[in-house]
Amino acid sequence: MVDIATRVYNHNWKIDPIVRSVLDTDFYKLLMAQTIFRRHRDVRVTFGIQNRTTSVRIADLVDEGELREQLDHVRSLSLTRGESTWLRGNTFYGMRQMFSPDFIAWLESFRFPDYHLEKHDGQYVLTFEGPWIETTMWEIPALAILNELRSRGVTRSMGKFELQVLYARAMARVWEKIQALKQLPNLSIADFGTRRRHGYLWQDWCVQAMMEGLGPSFSGTSNCLIALRREVEAVGTNAHELPMVYTALARHDEAAMARAPYEVLADWMQDYGGNLRIILPDTYGTTQFLAKAPSWVASWTGIRIDSKEPIEGGEEAIRWWETRGQNPREKLAIFSDGLDVEPIIRIHRRFNGRMRLGFGWGTLLTNDFRGLVADDGLDPISIVCKVVSVDGRPAVKLSDNPTKAIGPADEVERYRRVFDVERQVAQPVLV
């Protein structure tokens, strides 16, 4: 029996929206937004898209009109009643009322601000200017849209069975990875793949496959909408934008600049406890950050090891906790940079039993279509949406891997001096 109404409704779609909900974003965005809402609502922060895989000319693959339609659709979204109810009533990290009523009221009234879009040299120059609390909300949907429009562009010309086999292969690949990970004792792994996902439906599939395949070893998804719909944990903590903006705000006073990343933690500690107290130390170099950290920082629950080579970063964290009189076995180390089965197994083998481990598996979970179409046309790209400027002045990230550094050269040099960071070794960035 054909449901005529459904068919007619489907035929009347003007576009097939990629992002259909304010909650189709990473949980850490909401946590950070609440911290920003309480302290820095009026700081003006510009975010900008940067495709580090310059060999992939996205502007040639993705139609500008379609991109505008998708971005405009996001601007028409607002938090629904059920979504608001979920934020108010759900338990996050074991806590009720993680979000205060005034923040949720703000989120209910939130609409995405305007965007600026140009093309330059085969890439889109896509920026978001305005109050930090608003522009920060664009990071994840903008990235998800660009990645999914690219996927759609590549798959558009494929036959029905060719497509089915493409997804069949990708499914078998994800499932094999899950079967390999299942063998690891005490595994705790989450989906961190919203921003670079092949598509929303694909991320949703991957999450459900992890639920069935990993059972309790699957610790949740960073995606709020999928967490809501699939009734799993929403996970995530914070990102480089906090120290980047805090430091830029202190730009007139180099001593204040050097203190700024710790002030992020001091503010965060007022807002969140327990497993949300995870240090992200690499914005201006991990080693110096840890060496100069106030004593209370060592009492935090754990650390996220991101741009540093993971074995090195893990060993450094253990040494640091020991120096500070902490027991690394009680600490949580979250690994999240370019993970896939092989690195996860390697990290797990090295550190299991020496620290509590958590893995945030991103791009190579939700977008591993490597080699599945001609010319590697669906291989994931390293695309980010980062803070470009704060109150009109450039923002800077150094990171442990200079390939990931952000900011004008002279500012990068100044930050190196302020944060006492020597020349670092560049590592290739896969995703």
Added chain:
Amino acid sequence: MVDIATRVYNHNWKIDPIVRSVLDTDFYKLLMAQTIFRRHRDVRVTFGIQNRTTSVRIADLVDEGELREQLDHVRSLSLTRGESTWLRGNTFYGMRQMFSPDFIAWLESFRFPDYHLEKHDGQYVLTFEGPWIETTMWEIPALAILNELRSRGVTRSMGKFELQVLYARAMARVWEKIQALKQLPNLSIADFGTRRRHGYLWQDWCVQAMMEGLGPSFSGTSNCLIALRREVEAVGTNAHELPMVYTALARHDEAAMARAPYEVLADWMQDYGGNLRIILPDTYGTTQFLAKAPSWVASWTGIRIDSKEPIEGGEEAIRWWETRGQNPREKLAIFSDGLDVEPIIRIHRRFNGRMRLGFGWGTLLTNDFRGLVADDGLDPISIVCKVVSVDGRPAVKLSDNPTKAIGPADEVERYRRVFDVERQVAQPVLV
């Protein structure tokens, strides 16, 4: 929008029928049935199921009640108006009106006869007794039901995503095979996989994948229902049951027995021309059959090489045609025994340009789930439904591979003498 009526309808199913149409059978059954209808309607022939893979105890895997439900459902089927219209109006092998009005009228009135079902030593003893024209119709649906019930039994306990990945893997495997075959010039390949299929929907998927993946190199399907629904060629010619019954009918006169396989061809030639004139020479040994064949047999369009090792069988056919003053380049050799990509490529490499080639790809197209579940539980089994007796006397097949011989030992010995067949070399039977 939920279509409530469809959901309620679906919930009201008593069983999920495996065979839903009289036409869900192989095309050669209809061709043979017409020949039987015209000449031997009243011969009583018993067909019986034999599982040559005795290590798989089907009676332990398939519930007897469910098997009876499926068989009883087949007994409730009759040719629909649209199916009858298709048989009357469609072109088969380039011909209109392949089936005469009286035969179609008979098929419209046809109902499947009763069956006998017992269990013995972990296997079902399933036999069909009655007029040949009726019992012959059971071969394909009975096999399809047993194979699909086994698949259902194995997959019943699997999780939703585990199932999806199972089919994803099987799809990727079929697609890789299709991509490999696509490289062969002048390829002509058909689906012969109804009887041993994993399931109806899976066979239907495989046919559609071949349509998209192989284009004009895909020559059709043996399955009439899929041919009708997917609008592709229905293909197939004849089987061992014709010489087996004809020879058994001549059992009182050994000279008549020796002539019987050629009388099959003489009758067939009255009914069918062109590409349907394909000799199946191996019922009582290919070599002797060809050596003793009347001269008109060599003028037939081609040969089907089934139980003989295919390279040997092909070379033997070429030599025979040359001896008989025929040009092998104009002849068609159809290979159909246990085919898969590797043998197809090997046979194609050896004979392309020397004969016209056709491939009938069966079990390893529509049921290659080898190694995809634990304990190889979905590996295909070698199960057949063969003529057991004719007018109460045993039927015999020798074949080129004694592993495939059928009949009581003393009768097999007698047939060897009548057909001048020496001891043969046994080959393992995979499918």
